[in-house]
Amino acid sequence: xxxxxxxxxxMTKFGQxxxxxxxxxxxxxxxxxxxxxxxxxxxxxxxxxxILSSDFFEHQMHSAPGVPDYLGMxxxxxxxxxxxxxxxxxxxxxAIMAVAGGFYDTVLATGAEKMTNLPTNHVTEGxxxxxxxxxxxxxxxxxxxxxxMVARAHEAQFGTDxxxxxxxxxxxxxxxxxxxxxxxxxxxxxxKAMNSIMIADPLRLFDCSPITDGAAAVVVVPWxxxxxxxxxxVKVRGFAQASETMSLHDRTDITSFNTxxxxxxxxxxxxxxxxxxxxxxxxxxxxxxxxxxxxEDMGFFKKGEGGKAALNGDTAADGHLPxxxxxxxxxxxxxxxxxxxxxxxxxxxxxxxTAGERQLSDVEFGMTQNLGGSGSTIVCHILERGx
Amino acid sequence: xxxxxxxxxxMTKFGQxxxxxxxxxxxxxxxxxxxxxxxxxxxxxxxxxxILSSDFFEHQMHSAPGVPDYLGMxxxxxxxxxxxxxxxxxxxxxAIMAVAGGFYDTVLATGAEKMTNLPTNHVTEGxxxxxxxxxxxxxxxxxxxxxxMVARAHEAQFGTDxxxxxxxxxxxxxxxxxxxxxxxxxxxxxxKAMNSIMIADPLRLFDCSPITDGAAAVVVVPWxxxxxxxxxxVKVRGFAQASETMSLHDRTDITSFNTxxxxxxxxxxxxxxxxxxxxxxxxxxxxxxxxxxxxEDMGFFKKGEGGKAALNGDTAADGHLPxxxxxxxxxxxxxxxxxxxxxxxxxxxxxxxTAGERQLSDVEFGMTQNLGGSGSTIVCHILERGx
Numbered sequence: 001x002x003x004x005x006x007x008x009x010x011m012t013k014f015g016q017x018x019x020x021x022x023x024x025x026x027x028x029x030x031x032x033x034x035x036x037x038x039x040x041x042x043x044x045x046x047x048x049x050x051i052l053s054s055d056f057f058e059h060q061m062h063s064a065p066g067v068p069d070y071l072g073m074x075x076x077x078x079x080x081x082x083x084x085x086x087x088x089x090x091x092x093x094x095a096i097m098a099v100a101g102g103f104y105d106t107v108l109a110t111g112a113e114k115m116t117n118l119p120t121n122h123v124t125e126g127x128x129x130x131x132x133x134x135x136x137x138x139x140x141x142x143x144x145x146x147x148x149m150v151a152r153a154h155e156a157q158f159g160t161d162x163x164x165x166x167x168x169x170x171x172x173x174x175x176x177x178x179x180x181x182x183x184x185x186x187x188x189x190x191x192k193a194m195n196s197i198m199i200a201d202p203l204r205l206f207d208c209s210p211i212t213d214g215a216a217a218v219v220v221v222p223w224x225x226x227x228x229x230x231x232x233x234v235k236v237r238g239f240a241q242a243s244e245t246m247s248l249h250d251r252t253d254i255t256s257f258n259t260x261x262x263x264x265x266x267x268x269x270x271x272x273x274x275x276x277x278x279x280x281x282x283x284x285x286x287x288x289x290x291x292x293x294x295x296e297d298m299g300f301f302k303k304g305e306g307g308k309a310a311l312n313g314d315t316a317a318d319g320h321l322p323x324x325x326x327x328x329x330x331x332x333x334x335x336x337x338x339x340x341x342x343x344x345x346x347x348x349x350x351x352x353x354t355a356g357e358r359q360l361s362d363v364e365f366g367m368t369q370n371l372g373g374s375g376s377t378i379v380c381h382i383l384e385r386g387x
Numbered sequence: 388x389x390x391x392x393x394x395x396x397x398m399t400k401f402g403q404x405x406x407x408x409x410x411x412x413x414x415x416x417x418x419x420x421x422x423x424x425x426x427x428x429x430x431x432x433x434x435x436x437x438i439l440s441s442d443f444f445e446h447q448m449h450s451a452p453g454v455p456d457y458l459g460m461x462x463x464x465x466x467x468x469x470x471x472x473x474x475x476x477x478x479x480x481x482a483i484m485a486v487a488g489g490f491y492d493t494v495l496a497t498g499a500e501k502m503t504n505l506p507t508n509h510v511t512e513g514x515x516x517x518x519x520x521x522x523x524x525x526x527x528x529x530x531x532x533x534x535x536m537v538a539r540a541h542e543a544q545f546g547t548d549x550x551x552x553x554x555x556x557x558x559x560x561x562x563x564x565x566x567x568x569x570x571x572x573x574x575x576x577x578x579k580a581m582n583s584i585m586i587a588d589p590l591r592l593f594d595c596s597p598i599t600d601g602a603a604a605v606v607v608v609p610w611x612x613x614x615x616x617x618x619x620x621v622k623v624r625g626f627a628q629a630s631e632t633m634s635l636h637d638r639t640d641i642t643s644f645n646t647x648x649x650x651x652x653x654x655x656x657x658x659x660x661x662x663x664x665x666x667x668x669x670x671x672x673x674x675x676x677x678x679x680x681x682x683e684d685m686g687f688f689k690k691g692e693g694g695k696a697a698l699n700g701d702t703a704a705d706g707h708l709p710x711x712x713x714x715x716x717x718x719x720x721x722x723x724x725x726x727x728x729x730x731x732x733x734x735x736x737x738x739x740x741t742a743g744e745r746q747l748s749d750v751e752f753g754m755t756q757n758l759g760g761s762g763s764t765i766v767c768h769i770l771e772r773g774x
Contacts, residue, residue, distance in 0.1 A: 062471035084449035101488020241464035
């Protein structure tokens, strides 16, 4: 199995992008990633597309061949992978596997979603279909409801309160002010977060990530070939995926996601690293409580300490373990299929030292955690600064 | 890269299966495949799911984790791949790649669709969304219309007439009488086929595959480990995938699919084989004309000779190159995501000598061709009889 490099990255603006299809957004991000890598569409041997539901949101199934079609790279194999909000992470992971396994030398991983043109109830229904339709959605549980139960359980067991959750939102909004591609580039106050309207008790508006359009793309090549390309290489050290029951009621504990623990552990094992080696991470803060649970399950903080870490500044951009320096899903935005790819874009930029105003100093290892459903799918990646 | 074996196969009855979800169908086929291989859910290290649209047909996105959930193999990574009617072929191909690349030793590839519970117009709309929504579907083109244009062009250029198309239907219905899992197990006459109602001129009802429920599954392991299992091993010799423009109007020729030519050529190259080495094939006869085009593009018959091959018996079960001895999509049925996996199940059974009444004699190499959209995605596999 070969070592693999991320050699090119691209990402559209995240936000309300108007009259544009997801394949146009993907083409835009992909062109940027290919230009960055110094390759042309002719060089791409295979393509992966992470997208939640172009069918439900855009009336277009079979979205994968649309990408090589719009990029003029005809006949290039293109495969859609879908795992709810973890679709993008799986797109990148399958591109890495395709190169590591020796099947191809130059693979494009992309992800996108186009959602803001739809009525909110249509989007909400689409997202809710990522929970268990038979046992959850049919009883009225949408994801704000599911994560509200996680927040309630976490608060009951560890005292993780509204202030700790608000600290995550305040931090990520502050981070996003330095990300020109973020959907929201303005700070919010604790007061604003804690007094925003209730969505699903105890989660308020500012505990929730927004509805977003956007796309991201990366080019993956063998590590040994990195110097043949113009792009600055970042090394893939670890990757892993885990699945879990669809329904929350089938879990013995909902203050933690087994999938995150397993995927993180397997990614660390593959990398030969431990949580203490990681300098910063992009994690799946679809809700503030999700960031708190993630950084505990990944082994960065003890159980029950994740919320305090945001409150006391440990996870701030200038803290000892910056989390979601991009602004996270909360403020950068959450175009579902793009999110997992955008996490890789951010970690790559930080490791390259090209993250602009939000550049972290002296970072060697960065990690991602991308979540689908109520943690039913988790994908983790660990990247290392190149030479 | 390691050689890979198919070590277990399973398939539900294809047809109208009543009140059952696709994940229940997958679980049923998967249990059969695991029992056949002599493995338990605990042995499965990763799972792939080929499904067109559980969201549009069953109100359930994120269907991949539902499979390990229902099989009790919690935390096993499960990934959905979607490429319209080629979703099943990609599920198998990614399982093969995962084992060949050394990422896992025991992988389950599954595929399913549940469609017969829905009004026909809902299914038709869902399927049509696999064409280009912007340039085709919005103008009223559904797949019977798209393949009718292919049939018209093929007839104009090569004289492939209604009788040749009907010969494909008559053959595949005859083959299905010997397949107890087929949706339709009765012969049809030429007269019946040629006088059935017009669906999209010149394609009549018996030129079209039906709407079907069903699932199929295979277990994939390293070839070198095959004797550790109870299942009778079949060797994977070749596999390849190709993509093409979404819209037919972007092609220079619609009497042929470039994707089939490229995927077949690359599968032959990987296998070190030629079309003349293949003893039988399962190809994607979503419409009779599609089988004709496929066997020409795969190199089995000269351009314009595919229809005559059915008419003169060359592709019959007792002909020199049996095509769709299972009954094909036409008569075995076409539960979208299951189809590409079911092709592998049939070829494996034939190579093992366990195909019952429809067993072909003395077969060493079998091939599959699985098509998505108007040929926008093609996946081909070549399998060899085991030792």
